[in-house]
Amino acid sequence: MMNTEKEINLSDYTYSLPDERIAKYPLAKRDQSKLLHYHNGSIEHKNFKDIEALIPDQSTLLFNNTKVIPARLIFHKSTGAQIEIFLLKPISPSPILSIVMEERETVIWECMIGNVKKWKEDIPLVRELNIDDNKITLQANIHDREKRQIQFSWNDDSISFSEIVEASGKVPLPPYLNRQPEEDDKPRYQTVYSAHDGAVAAPTAGLHFTPEILKSLADRGIKESFLTLHVSAGTxxxxxxxxxxxxxxHSEQMVVDRQSIQSVVEAEGNIIAIGTTSMRTLESLYWFGVRLINGDEDFSIQKLEPYQSKHEVSRSEAFSAILKWMDKNELSQVIGTTEIFIFPGYQFRVCDGLITNFHQPGSTLILLVAAFIGEDWRKVYQEADTNGYRFLSYGDSSFLLPK
Known part of the structure; x- marks a missing residue:
């Protein structure tokens, strides 16, 4: 159990990031990005295509297959004033994203609202949409101003909310790109294996993978599994x-099926997380397994829970406990939430390797990287800067393998 009374200072995890180092646009080809390979303290500079040969034999890769939704909805009042509604998390008819995205009548979401002072309580906002040559009227009403809850309704029950968002929303590019989304962002701010609607930010480590790279890894016998963490704006x-x-x-929703949990139990080599979101999900699953062993079936991992637990079990024991619980409850998947905070001092229970982009200074993601490779995070970021790497969401990649 870690002593969380000790202060960890933000100033120890910052670095200089000039604006010209931030990749404002993606490269034309996903796998042409640079790749910094960190292995047991040494660094090599590669191309992302080289990842095929760098992954150790018998490794298991875990990918986050969440799908980014066009979460920025723009409405205009009759006066011309623009109101931007940014979808954060569903409230009704369910907090489960897969259910809400298939709803066909009305939904309520917690949102960020731009220009909200110009939106009066009793006046709905209306947009006309064209979906498959059908004219759809979308209406937004303030459900609870204090809780920032907005009710959306539309006049055609053959249309799902997923289709509504796809037709009316804009790609939620990260604020640090400081530009409006363009048509090319729709496919490029999405992994090639994205499957389940719900994220408002891309799991950007996966943006470098192509179908050809995935096939090459499979041909080598590298195992792959998919889990879902719907990335929130809190990232x-x-x-x-x-x-x-x-x-x-921030809290984020996780959905993980039986096969993915089984793949961790059966893993013979390294478990490599594709992105910090996959890593956070895997480590959160470990703590859910610990909870189950202790008789607690609540799958909502709290911010500092890993640092306060006194119960230590093996990776296999924790994930086997989840499988046993799923069998007992006849479940094919587990759904939970996590706000796990991984920072220096954290002991990793599941992940042996991490493929990730280069993150903002002083961010929770830098802290996660520092927790994983220790003080060498500074060496990695200095090497990336010196060698002209592109940073942040559309930037270059790193493969971190501490041992």
Whole structure:
């Protein structure tokens, strides 16, 4: 159990990031990005295509197959004033994203609302949409101003909310790109294996993978599994407290099927997380397994739970406990939430390797990288800067293998 009374200072996890280092646009080809390979303290500079040969034999790769939704909905009042509604998380008829996205009548979401002062309580916002040559009227009403809850309704019950969002929303590009989304962002701010609607930010480590790379890895016998963590806007929330332990972590929804959990139990080599979201999901699943062993079936992992638990079990024991619980309850998948905060001092229970992009200074993601490879994070980022790597969501990649 870690002593969380000790302060961890944000200033120890910052670095200089000039604006010209931020990749504002993706490369024409996904796999042409640079790849920094960190292995047991040494660094090599590669091309992402080289990942095929760099993954150790018998490894199991875990990918996050969430699908980014066009979460920015723009409405205009009759006066011409623009109101932007940014979808954050579903409230009704269910908090489960897969259910809400298939709803065909009305839904309620917690949202961020731009220009909300110009939107009066009793006046709906209306947009006309064209979906498959059908004219659809979409209406937005303030359901609870204090809780920022917005009710959306439309006049055709053959149309799902997923189709509504696809027809009316804009790609939720990260704020640090400081530009409006363009048509090319629709396919490029999405992994080639995305499957389940719900994220408002891409799991960007996966943006480099192509069908050809995935096939090549499979031909080598590298195992792959998919899990889902619907990335929330909180991933961009900067840490504003000098003592990082005071930072309020965002909660994100996880959906993981039996096959993926089984793949961890059966893994013979390294378990490699494709992205920080996959890593957070895998480590959260471990703590859910610990909860089950302790008789607690609540799958909502709290921010500092890993640092407060006194119960230590093996990776296999934790994931086997989840499988046993699924069998007992006749479940094919587990659905939960996590706000796990991984920072230096965390002991990784599941992941042996991480493929990830280069993150913002002083962010929760930098802290996660520092927890994984220790003080060498500074060496990695300095090497990337010196060698002209492109940073952040549309930037280059790193493969971190501490041992």
């Amino acid at each position: 961009f929330q900067p840490i504003k407290t000098e003592n990082i332990l005071e930072h309020p972590m």
